[in-house]
Amino acid sequence: MKRFLGFVKKEFIHIFRDYLTMIILFGIPALLTLLFGFVITNELKDVKVAFLDLSRDEITQQLTDKISSSGFFIRSSDLNSYAEIDQVLRSNNAKAVIVFSEDFGRKLIREGKATINIITDGSEPNMATQTTSFISAIAADFNKELAGTTMSGNLLVQPEVRMIYNPTLKSQHMFVPGLITMIMILICALMTSITLTREKEFGTMEVLLVSPLKPIQIIMGKVVPYFFLSLIDALLIILLSWGVFGLAVKGSLLLLLLEVMLYIMMSLSLGILISSVAKTMQQAIFITLVGGMLPTVLLSGFIFPIESMPKVYGWISAVMPPRYFIIIIKNIMIKGTGFLFVWKETLILLFFTLLFIGLSIKKFKVRLQ
Amino acid sequence: MRTILYLIRKEFLQIFRDKFIGKAIFAIPIVQMLILVPAVTFEIRHVRMCIIDLDRSVESGALVAQLEGSSFFRVTQATFSEKEAQEWMHRGQCDLILQIPSDFGKNVGNGVPTRLMVSANAINASHAQLSWAYVNGIIRDFNLNLLAGKAGNLSSVSPPKIEITQRYWYNETLNYKYYMLPGVLGILVTAIAFVLAGLNLVKEKESGTIEQINVTPVKKYQFMTAKIVPFLLIGLVDLALGIVIGRLVFGIPFVGSATLLFFVSFIFMIAALGLALFISTFTQTQQQFMFAGFFFMIIFMLMSGIFTPLESMPEWARNINLLNPVAYIMRINRMVMLKGSTLSDISGDIYALTAIAVVATLLAVWKYRKTA
Numbered sequence: 001m002k003r004f005l006g007f008v009k010k011e012f013i014h015i016f017r018d019y020l021t022m023i024i025l026f027g028i029p030a031l032l033t034l035l036f037g038f039v040i041t042n043e044l045k046d047v048k049v050a051f052l053d054l055s056r057d058e059i060t061q062q063l064t065d066k067i068s069s070s071g072f073f074i075r076s077s078d079l080n081s082y083a084e085i086d087q088v089l090r091s092n093n094a095k096a097v098i099v100f101s102e103d104f105g106r107k108l109i110r111e112g113k114a115t116i117n118i119i120t121d122g123s124e125p126n127m128a129t130q131t132t133s134f135i136s137a138i139a140a141d142f143n144k145e146l147a148g149t150t151m152s153g154n155l156l157v158q159p160e161v162r163m164i165y166n167p168t169l170k171s172q173h174m175f176v177p178g179l180i181t182m183i184m185i186l187i188c189a190l191m192t193s194i195t196l197t198r199e200k201e202f203g204t205m206e207v208l209l210v211s212p213l214k215p216i217q218i219i220m221g222k223v224v225p226y227f228f229l230s231l232i233d234a235l236l237i238i239l240l241s242w243g244v245f246g247l248a249v250k251g252s253l254l255l256l257l258l259e260v261m262l263y264i265m266m267s268l269s270l271g272i273l274i275s276s277v278a279k280t281m282q283q284a285i286f287i288t289l290v291g292g293m294l295p296t297v298l299l300s301g302f303i304f305p306i307e308s309m310p311k312v313y314g315w316i317s318a319v320m321p322p323r324y325f326i327i328i329i330k331n332i333m334i335k336g337t338g339f340l341f342v343w344k345e346t347l348i349l350l351f352f353t354l355l356f357i358g359l360s361i362k363k364f365k366v367r368l369q
Numbered sequence: 370m371r372t373i374l375y376l377i378r379k380e381f382l383q384i385f386r387d388k389f390i391g392k393a394i395f396a397i398p399i400v401q402m403l404i405l406v407p408a409v410t411f412e413i414r415h416v417r418m419c420i421i422d423l424d425r426s427v428e429s430g431a432l433v434a435q436l437e438g439s440s441f442f443r444v445t446q447a448t449f450s451e452k453e454a455q456e457w458m459h460r461g462q463c464d465l466i467l468q469i470p471s472d473f474g475k476n477v478g479n480g481v482p483t484r485l486m487v488s489a490n491a492i493n494a495s496h497a498q499l500s501w502a503y504v505n506g507i508i509r510d511f512n513l514n515l516l517a518g519k520a521g522n523l524s525s526v527s528p529p530k531i532e533i534t535q536r537y538w539y540n541e542t543l544n545y546k547y548y549m550l551p552g553v554l555g556i557l558v559t560a561i562a563f564v565l566a567g568l569n570l571v572k573e574k575e576s577g578t579i580e581q582i583n584v585t586p587v588k589k590y591q592f593m594t595a596k597i598v599p600f601l602l603i604g605l606v607d608l609a610l611g612i613v614i615g616r617l618v619f620g621i622p623f624v625g626s627a628t629l630l631f632f633v634s635f636i637f638m639i640a641a642l643g644l645a646l647f648i649s650t651f652t653q654t655q656q657q658f659m660f661a662g663f664f665f666m667i668i669f670m671l672m673s674g675i676f677t678p679l680e681s682m683p684e685w686a687r688n689i690n691l692l693n694p695v696a697y698i699m700r701i702n703r704m705v706m707l708k709g710s711t712l713s714d715i716s717g718d719i720y721a722l723t724a725i726a727v728v729a730t731l732l733a734v735w736k737y738r739k740t741a
């Protein structure tokens with residue numbers, strides 16, 4: 001045990017000696033949380049819209065004003081002919097073009113019907129659908145105003161909505177848990193895999209292996225310091241999201257910490273597994289960073305809900321541990337649920353941890369070539 | 370010139386000597402494109418709905434049927450207990466609860482306005498808003514049907530109505546793969562080139578081989594050129610691979626000029642590689658570079674507009690993005706591939722990218738000292 005503690009101490013010294021890494025280790029999570037808490041959002045805002053008004057009457061003028069002053073759209077340019085539409089969309093000077101056909105106002109009054117044509121840039125499908133539905137809603141509002149008060153009394157069924165867990169509809173509720181999940185796994189896996197392959201690459205692993213330390217002690221000694229550092233990181237993020245975004249932990253803080261510890265252990269054992277496969281640091285980094293970053297972001301439910309993916313992806317993402325941690329952390333932080341609601345996910349994370357450790361032990365070679 | 374060629378040859382030999390990396394450079398982008406591109410949609414389908422129908426009248430049945438008939442909703446549970454419904458939402462088994470009051474049918478029949486209560490799980494705020502908008506639309510239709518049913522005896526003076534027709538240009542069917550492929554491809558190409566090039570230089574430092582280069586007459590710019598070119602070529606090959614996969618596997622059109630796209634990508638790669646080399650000049654170990662690289666990569670990626678629109682970012686974030694090469698290439702990839710944007714459409718972005726490329730490479734050459 002004393003030998004082991006000495007080894008752990010050596011590892012701590014190794015880490016603290018490297019100032020740059022220390023700065024980055026704590027700087028990255030803090031900065032990322034702040035940055036993305038404010039930046040990543042799907043809210044529709046300031047979308048550039050061009051108008052092609054072939055009618056130029058009072059009503060189209062009112063509609064144009066209504067759309068431009070809604071806060072969602074910015075009136076970027078006024079076109080004179082259909083031929084200009086392609087140009088304005090192609091150069092990204094507008095994301096949508098709103099076309100009022102000729103005699104719009106007259107038709108609306110005389111025939112009781114007129115058509116707005118919305119042409120959107122489909123290369124960003126989400127924005128395109130949102131734009132169309134927002135403009136439709138604005139037009140529907142306008143309809144109501146035109147129809148006057150006689151219509152509104154006729155609406156028999158009036159739905160009301162309650163937004164549960166997130167009444168102010170902050171997008172941070174979605175992104176902060178995802179961010180914690182992503183940063184923790186990438187940093188933990190990277191750190192352990194590198195520190196272990198480093199010893200291999202420089203040949204110092206052989207020195208360690210011939211020492212009286214057991215292989216398991218070597219690996220544990222490598223991992224223990226990172227366990228504590230990651231835990232501090234996680235606390236830092238949780239504190240920041242509470243202080244800056246007002247995202248308080250609704251459930252039990254103790255439970256959250258325990259789950260975070262489990263997740264860190266899982267990530268660290270993933271790092272050990274990677275290091276047992278990779279021969280050089282370059283390979284380890286390549287696997288984690290190039291191979292792991294995009295799938296973690298895309299398939300874990302961080303930004304894109306898994307339910308709306310094609311069925312196969314439900315299965316693929318089932319083997320992505322971050323997916324389960326996101327569920328756990330959302331449950332505890334935002335819904336405030338207890339252990340009874342997350343025991344399944346917790347067991348799965350535990351299973352992954354044991355699996356990764358088991359595989360690494362099998363792969364770990366006491367002798368180097 | 371010959372010196373540079375020899376150095377480039379040496380770099381290539383070193384890259385492909387590592388069998389794993391040699392394969393991974395091409396295998397990782399192919400596999401990730403195949404898996405990730407079809408994965409993502411923002412489309413809302415099958416929102417799981419729990420219904421508390423306290424009324425069980427013909428009218429409430431009709432409303433539920435109308436909701437079930439749309440492709441957005443799937444009624445997964447029905448109960449009479451509000452508590453049970455909330456429990457389900459707590460467990461994440463339903464996304465939406467619709468509560469129909471017990472006097473719903475009676476009120477509707479008598480023409481008395483009545484209220485419905487919808488509760489949405491709003492952790493994903495935009496998802497909740499969209500679901501709510503759909504529910505609202507269906508209830509509006511339901512209202513109109515009711516009115517139409519009653520309008521038989523009333524005079525049919527319909528109020529003026531504005532209709533909306535819509536068209537989605539460049540992507541008529543709103544296929545999300547069109548949107549994802551240029552984005553994922555851009556990130557993969559950047560990540561591979563950035564990580565490999567940066568690590569490569571630091572590795573020479575860490576293992577001391579850089580000193581052997583330093584004592585040779587090789588000039589600073591020659592050394593840096595030799596570090597940039599191989600990864601530039603690898604990046605462009607990966608880009609070509611990705612476009613071919615998009616074409617053959619996903620049927621994604623390539624509307625614009627391929628020459629233009631490769632020309633811009635060439636400039637972009639120099640910018641990205643210049644930055645990678647610059648970072649690696651002030652890091653000492655691969656571990657340090659990797660953290661710094663990770664930091665920049667993740668910021669570049671998430672701010673590039675690959676998943677979330679640039680427009681919804683706050684002003685200051687948009688200003689930071691002026692320095693983010695990935696934001697430019699993300700936009701240009703989509704514009705050229707899908708919309709057929711021409712040189713004049715993207716000239717502003719090209720100037721900016723060129724400026725970043727020049728500054729980044731100059732910084733890297735300047736910061737690299739030929740002394741140990």
